[in-house]
Amino acid sequence: MSVNAPRHADGLVDLRSDTVTRPDAAMRRAMAEADVGDDVYGEDPTVRRLEETAAALFGKEAGLLCPSGVQCNLVGLMSLATRGTEVLVEADAHLVNYEAGAGAMFAGVQFRTVQAPDGLFDADLVAAHIRPDHFPLTATSLVAIEQTHNRRGGTAYTPEALAAIGATVREAGLPLYMDGARVFNAVEATGSTTEEQGRQVTALSFCLSKALGAPVGSVFVGPADVVDAARGWRRRLGGAMRQSGVIAAAGLVALEQGPGRVAQDHEHARMLYDAARAVLPDDHPIAPPTSNIVYVDGVDAPAIVAGLRERGILAGSMDPTTLRMVTHRDVDTVGITRATDALKTVLAS
Numbered sequence: 001m002s003v004n005a006p007r008h009a010d011g012l013v014d015l016r017s018d019t020v021t022r023p024d025a026a027m028r029r030a031m032a033e034a035d036v037g038d039d040v041y042g043e044d045p046t047v048r049r050l051e052e053t054a055a056a057l058f059g060k061e062a063g064l065l066c067p068s069g070v071q072c073n074l075v076g077l078m079s080l081a082t083r084g085t086e087v088l089v090e091a092d093a094h095l096v097n098y099e100a101g102a103g104a105m106f107a108g109v110q111f112r113t114v115q116a117p118d119g120l121f122d123a124d125l126v127a128a129h130i131r132p133d134h135f136p137l138t139a140t141s142l143v144a145i146e147q148t149h150n151r152r153g154g155t156a157y158t159p160e161a162l163a164a165i166g167a168t169v170r171e172a173g174l175p176l177y178m179d180g181a182r183v184f185n186a187v188e189a190t191g192s193t194t195e196e197q198g199r200q201v202t203a204l205s206f207c208l209s210k211a212l213g214a215p216v217g218s219v220f221v222g223p224a225d226v227v228d229a230a231r232g233w234r235r236r237l238g239g240a241m242r243q244s245g246v247i248a249a250a251g252l253v254a255l256e257q258g259p260g261r262v263a264q265d266h267e268h269a270r271m272l273y274d275a276a277r278a279v280l281p282d283d284h285p286i287a288p289p290t291s292n293i294v295y296v297d298g299v300d301a302p303a304i305v306a307g308l309r310e311r312g313i314l315a316g317s318m319d320p321t322t323l324r325m326v327t328h329r330d331v332d333t334v335g336i337t338r339a340t341d342a343l344k345t346v347l348a349s
């Protein structure tokens with residue numbers, strides 16, 4: 001199979017996650033040809049180019065390439081929050097649910113979790129839950145948001161909502177961190193810009209290896225002093241890499257090509273939703289997708305996953321009654337059409 005072949009060329013349409021994408025030929029070529037050096041000495045020109053490009057895109061002073069989104073989140077907590085304080089975060093956030101307790105263990109913070117509709121805070125909710133630094137209260141030292149919100153189905157903050165939260169958090173004198181693993185999906189879904197996203201937060205991170213399709217890596221961007229601190233924490237966590245220009249080279253291709261094509265993933269998500277809507281009873285509540293994540297609630301999810309698997313479609317279940325499908329660059333319209341046909345058959349039975 002060619003390195004460029006879409007996933008369904010080997011018989012499977014993989015909709016379990018957008019993390020399953022594989023580097024295409026342009027990325028592999030860029031990796032092979034990358035100019036590299038020792039990045040711990042600050043001497044890898046390709047890493048520098050990626051970090052500078054990412055920072056400029058979001059209107060920030062500096063950037064830091066990390067091996068993963070989880071490590072970006074962790075260095076974000078370590079450089080922005082204060083040990084022994086609270087981080088205000090939505091209850092279904094990745095930070096809280098899927099990072100194996102890293103924030104508590106390494107950053108020494110406790111999460112103040114607040115459930116928000118669709119996983120999205122609003123300014124009033126944030127203001128109501130910030131705790132002052134007034135002994136013996138556990139003070140809030142950081143507010144964290146997720147863009148798009150993974151566990152709540154790829155929902156996104158509009159630029160207006162983001163601006164209102166940004167203003168509230170600034171007024172409280174606190175930093176605001178965005179886990180922007182899928183921020184490019186949010187930019188597309190809300191008609192926003194990367195600059196607008198960056199302006200409202202102190203720092204953010206985004207994943208090169210999800211919608212953008214690179215094999216490895218996430219980038220943390222923010223003010224120079226915060227990124228310097230994050231660089232120190234990355235080192236202590238063992239995440240400082242040497243000739244990581246080979247990773248950055250694929251990341252640069254991903255940054256150049258990826259954002260322009262996520263609209264297609266959103267269209268594909270809509271096709272999956274339409275297929276489900278077409279066969280489910282009218283009163284079966286399912287929400288249209290905001291971006292590239294489709295949830296079908298109120299179904300026998302393991303049975304549907306098994307039925308789809310028999311037809312060469314890989315999907316996931318969030319829980320026993322919620323089916324999850326995620327669109328991405330390695331599934332084209334032919335693959336999605338196969339998936340919609342299979343989904344209709346399995347849901348109808």
Ligand SMILES: Cc1ncc(COP(=O)(O)O)c(C=O)c1O
Nearest residue numbers: 068069070071094146150179181
């Ligand atoms: C919202 C969000 N943040 C962070 C991450 C972590 O990324 P990684 O698994 O690459 O470390 C993910 C991964 O799915 C995610 O969905």
